[in-house]
Amino acid sequence: xxxxxxxxxxxxxxxxPLFDDMTDRLRxxxxxxxxxxxxxxxxxxxxxxxxxxHGAVLGVSDPVDARAIAQAPRLRVLANTAVGYDNLxxxxxxxxxxxxxxxxxxLNEAVADxxxxxxxxxxxxxxxxxxxxxxxxxxxxxxxxxxGGEVHGRTLGILGxxxxxxxxxxxxxxxxxxxxxxxxxxxxxxxxxECNARYxxxxxxxxNADYLVLVLPLTPANRHAIGTAELALxxxxxxxVNIARGGIVDDAALAAALSEGRLAAAxxxxxxxxxxxxxxxxxxxxxxxxxxxxxxxxxTRRAMxxxxxxxxxxxxxxGAHAGRPPNVLNPEALQTSA
Ligand code: GLV
Numbered sequence: 001x002x003x004x005x006x007x008x009x010x011x012x013x014x015x016x017p018l019f020d021d022m023t024d025r026l027r028x029x030x031x032x033x034x035x036x037x038x039x040x041x042x043x044x045x046x047x048x049x050x051x052x053x054h055g056a057v058l059g060v061s062d063p064v065d066a067r068a069i070a071q072a073p074r075l076r077v078l079a080n081t082a083v084g085y086d087n088l089x090x091x092x093x094x095x096x097x098x099x100x101x102x103x104x105x106x107l108n109e110a111v112a113d114x115x116x117x118x119x120x121x122x123x124x125x126x127x128x129x130x131x132x133x134x135x136x137x138x139x140x141x142x143x144x145x146x147x148g149g150e151v152h153g154r155t156l157g158i159l160g161x162x163x164x165x166x167x168x169x170x171x172x173x174x175x176x177x178x179x180x181x182x183x184x185x186x187x188x189x190x191x192x193x194e195c196n197a198r199y200x201x202x203x204x205x206x207x208n209a210d211y212l213v214l215v216l217p218l219t220p221a222n223r224h225a226i227g228t229a230e231l232a233l234x235x236x237x238x239x240x241v242n243i244a245r246g247g248i249v250d251d252a253a254l255a256a257a258l259s260e261g262r263l264a265a266a267x268x269x270x271x272x273x274x275x276x277x278x279x280x281x282x283x284x285x286x287x288x289x290x291x292x293x294x295x296x297x298x299x300t301r302r303a304m305x306x307x308x309x310x311x312x313x314x315x316x317x318x319g320a321h322a323g324r325p326p327n328v329l330n331p332e333a334l335q336t337s338a
Contacts, residue, residue, distance in 0.1 A: 009029065009031045010076075011052060011055075012026055012030040012032050012053060012054065012055045012056060012057070012312065013033050013034075013035075013049050013053045013055075014056070014057045015049070015056060015058050015059050015062045016039070016058075016059040017034070017035060017036055017038065019301075019302055022302075022305045022306060022309050026309060026313070029316070029318045029319075030054075030055070033049075038059075040275060041063070043064070043065045043067070044067075044068075046062050046063060046068055047065070047068030047071055047072070050064070050075055053074065053075055054074050054075065054316060055078070056077075057079045057081060057308050057309065057312055058080050059080075060080065060084060060087060060292070061087055061274060061292075062087055063087050064078060064087065064089060065089050065092070070092075075096075075098050076098060077098065077099040077100075077312055077315035077316060079101045079309070079311045080102045080308065081308040082102060082103060083104045083164075084102070084218065085100060086217065086245060086247075090329060090330055093330060094332050094333045096333075098333055099328055100329040100330050100333070101308070101315065101327045101329060102329055103311075103327065105163065106303035106304055107295040107304055109167055109300075110294070110295050110297045110300035111164050112167035113297075114290075114295070114296075115164075115213050115215075115241055115294065116168070118241050118268070118269060119213065119241050122239050122266060122267035122286075122287070123150075123239050123265065124148040125147075125148045125265075127288045127289075128285050128286075149210070149237065149265070151211070153176055154210035155177065155178050155179075155210045156168075156169070156175075156178070156180075156209065156211050157179075157180050157200075157205045157208065158180075158212075159202070159212065159214050159215065159216060159226075160214060160215035160244065161181040161182070161187060161195075161197070161215070165181060166194075166197075168213055169196065169197045170194070172196070173196050178198070180197065180205055181198070181200065181205070182199070182200055182205045183199075186199045207234070208235075209235075209238060210237065211239050211241065212238060212240050213242075214226065214240070214242045215243065215244050216244050216245070218244070218247050218248055224247070226240070226250065226253075227249075227253045228250065231254065232262070234262075236261060236263065237264050238264060239263075239264055239265040239266060240267075241267040242268050242269065242270055243269045245270050246270040246272045247272050249268075251271060251272045251277075251278035252280075254266060254281075255281050258286055259280065265288075267287070267290075268281070268287060268288070268290070271292075275291070277289070307327065310326060311327050312325075
């Protein structure tokens with residue numbers, strides 16, 4: 001404590017409104033500049049904000065590029081409030097000895113719940129039904145009104161079988177759905193059994209899934225992992241769900257497939273140029289669109305904020321884990337910044 005009083009307090013930027021009690025925890029250690037409104041920050045704006053900071057808590061879409069890093073000489077840690085970190089130039093951060101952290105695990109179950117919400121809504125035309133009612137078009141029951149796809153018993157495909165993919169697969173047991181998955185590496189047999197999931201090649205997955213859920217990180221290799229060629233392999237009766245990242249799907253190719261009947265439906269929580277939408281998507285009835293909220297249950301968002309705050313406090317050398325932030329993405333930087 002005595003040391004804390006004699007040295008200047010590190011400066012920390014919080015790029016988006018968190019929860020007040022979490023920001024107050026940061027204030028115990030740091031001079032905090034906390035934004036009170038959400039803002040779609042550009043890389044240049046983030047760079048300006050970071051200039052004099054020692055650390056920052058960032059939102060999932062706040063971009064940090066090599067230029068911002070070069071002009072922030074005091075910066076020691078960026079704590080992302082997300083499991084994904086494609087908004088960060090990790091190589092440049094590591095080269096500069098700046099620690100980056102994320103919030104894995106605490107959001108697995110909430111995101112898996114939401115993947116199912118989108119899957120069911122797209123298959124059973126929940127959005128269309130709601131729009132129909134709100135437009136005052138319902139004139140009474142019709143046997144053929146809004147007929148959708150069957151869910152239970154159909155084949156669930158999962159592309160990317162990390163912890164979120166596994167949580168999605170476990171839920172399929174209740175729907176009595178066979179599960180096939182593709183992943184960079186095959187899961188251990190015990191995990192496959194627990195998830196009731198069978199490993200498949202990428203092509204087999206695309207050809208056989210009635211519901212295909214994407215749970216891949218966005219990396220250069222995964223950009224447009226689902227484009228025209230992949231959509232052409234899928235059944236025209238299939239439904240695609242993306243709760244992972246925009247850019248994994250080629251939105252223009254998807255919109256074309258949906259409007260030409262080459263794919264039955266889609267449920268999308270993420271988009272190529274968020275917050276903008278590919279203009280054709282919202283004109284299509286057979287797509288359910290949500291604004292990147294898969295982890296947005298109150299408890300989960302609080303847990304994510306808490307993990308980000310813990311990471312930041314520890315990376316700047318305070319708290320119970322001083323010097324050992326729990327979720328470091330680039331341990332090499334931790335060594336140089338120590
Ligand atoms: C949300 O998209 C996350 O990566 O946590």
